[in-house]
Amino acid sequence: MNRLPLLLAVAASCLPVYSTAQPSDIDTSSHCIYTSLFFSGTPYLSESSPRIREIVDEICTAAGFSRNFEVVAASVGSVAAVKDGPRYYLLYSRYYTRTLLERNPVLLYAILAHEIGHIARRHTLDGRFRLSEESSADEFMGRVLYELKKVNSIDMAITLLREDNFAYAPLYPPGARERIIRNGWNSIDGLVRSEGNLGYFENEANLENLTLPVFEIKGCPRFYDFPRSYFQGCKTLKEADHLICRALDNMGYEQRRYYSLPNGFALLTPVEQINAEGIALQGQERWQDYPSSNDFDGILNYLRSLVLPKPGYFRLFAFAITDQPVKSTGGQFDKKQARDWLENGGFWLPELIGNKAFDSGYHAGVFVYEFEAPQTTKKLSERCYPSLLSVEGHLDRSGILQYIKK
Numbered sequence: 107m108n109r110l111p112l113l114l115a116v117a118a119s120c121l122p123v124y125s126t127a128q129p130s131d132i133d134t135s136s137h138c139i140y141t142s143l144f145f146s147g148t149p150y151l152s153e154s155s156p157r158i159r160e161i162v163d164e165i166c167t168a169a170g171f172s173r174n175f176e177v178v179a180a181s182v183g184s185v186a187a188v189k190d191g192p193r194y195y196l197l198y199s200r201y202y203t204r205t206l207l208e209r210n211p212v213l214l215y216a217i218l219a220h221e222i223g224h225i226a227r228r229h230t231l232d233g234r235f236r237l238s239e240e241s242s243a244d245e246f247m248g249r250v251l252y253e254l255k256k257v258n259s260i261d262m263a264i265t266l267l268r269e270d271n272f273a274y275a276p277l278y279p280p281g282a283r284e285r286i287i288r289n290g291w292n293s294i295d296g297l298v299r300s301e302g303n304l305g306y307f308e309n310e311a312n313l314e315n316l317t318l319p320v321f322e323i324k325g326c327p328r329f330y331d332f333p334r335s336y337f338q339g340c341k342t343l344k345e346a347d348h349l350i351c352r353a354l355d356n357m358g359y360e361q362r363r364y365y366s367l368p369n370g371f372a373l374l375t376p377v378e379q380i381n382a383e384g385i386a387l388q389g390q391e392r393w394q395d396y397p398s399s400n401d402f403d404g405i406l407n408y409l410r411s412l413v414l415p416k417p418g419y420f421r422l423f424a425f426a427i428t429d430q431p432v433k434s435t436g437g438q439f440d441k442k443q444a445r446d447w448l449e450n451g452g453f454w455l456p457e458l459i460g461n462k463a464f465d466s467g468y469h470a471g472v473f474v475y476e477f478e479a480p481q482t483t484k485k486l487s488e489r490c491y492p493s494l495l496s497v498e499g500h501l502d503r504s505g506i507l508q509y510i511k512k
């Protein structure tokens with residue numbers, strides 16, 4: 107049975123239909139608008155055209171994602187993704203989309219894919235993680251452009267994309283945006299090329315060129331091995347992951363990324379600002395925003411390049427579950443694992459890894475990185491010695507430990 111029509115019917119039955127233009131009753135404060143042309147807090151809404159819905163559905167199908175949001179024509183400057191509570195909306199300007207469809211249809215597909223990427227990856231869109239969420243939507247766009255087969259090469263797609271006027275482009279480090287879009291394209295390209303046992307992953311060079319997210323220890327993090335009793339009842343790596351995620355959810359660590367470790371995974375929290383006692387700051391000041399990177403080294407390099415407006419202390423947790431010593435992991439993937447990462451890596455724990463038995467050989471632990479932006483330079487650098495707190499102290503003050511112990 108095809109489940110898609112059923113899902114759409116259910117979705118349609120509980121969403122309003124905008125037959126004539128009317129002021130929005132949607133709270134639009136959490137949004138991404140592709141160009142900075144215009145975005146009113148209460149745009150007028152009207153029913154979407156079948157052609158745009160068709161394109162949106164084509165993109166969702168290419169991304170393997172069931173449309174669970176409403177597409178609405180609106181008095182906005184271009185195309186926007188909006189989150190109102192648990193619901194997402196895709197708002198678009200009739201004039202803007204019609205013009206693009208005639209002038210540069212690939213660009214229209216790309217822009218819609220970017221906005222749909224925010225929805226598919228359930229971004230907050232509230233501005234706290236602007237760069238991280240925008241770059242993640244760009245990576246999604248790169249994947250979808252490959253799947254849609256509207257262009258023959260990523261170079262051609264990038265050329266067409268240069269015609270756009272992306273509102274958040276100034277946030278990116280030079281060259282980073284194109285690199286991230288290419289990563290999305292290349293990950294699906296690698297997946298397709300590896301089909302049919304062509305020995306694609308047998309070739310070392312191919313493995314190295316893939317955009318596998320790999321966690322390697324850099325710098326001077328400190329490690330804490332959780333007592334196994336905390337994970338009593340966890341039979342698979344997925345169950346251990348759920349336990350950690352429940353603790354992170356409760357303490358507000360929404361944005362997380364998965365990286366690979368031999369036979370296991372690493373789960374990274376975003377970098378947060380803390381006080382000297384290890385307590386997280388409140389509100390916007392807590393989070394450090396950075397591009398969604400496909401390698402941990404990239405994140406560290408970006409952080410080291412930052413000059414912050416104020417001095418302060420920061421930390422990052424990297425949970426690690428593996429039955430191997432954690433060290434350099436480059437090129438140690440088997441074919442199946444490599445394929446799985448290409449398909450799912452980064453935002454979810456791939457099934458292939460999650461289903462592994464969490465047997466007695468496994469360790470569940472956490473690395474803590476401390477950073478400091480001193481008064482003199484305000485440049486973020488790793489704090490190695492003396493540390494602010496013990497690892498256990500960080501786990502305790504962050505509130506994570508009490509949830510993992512439960």
Ligand SMILES: [Zn+2]
Pocket residue numbers: 138139140220221224239240243
């Ligand atoms: Zn966006």
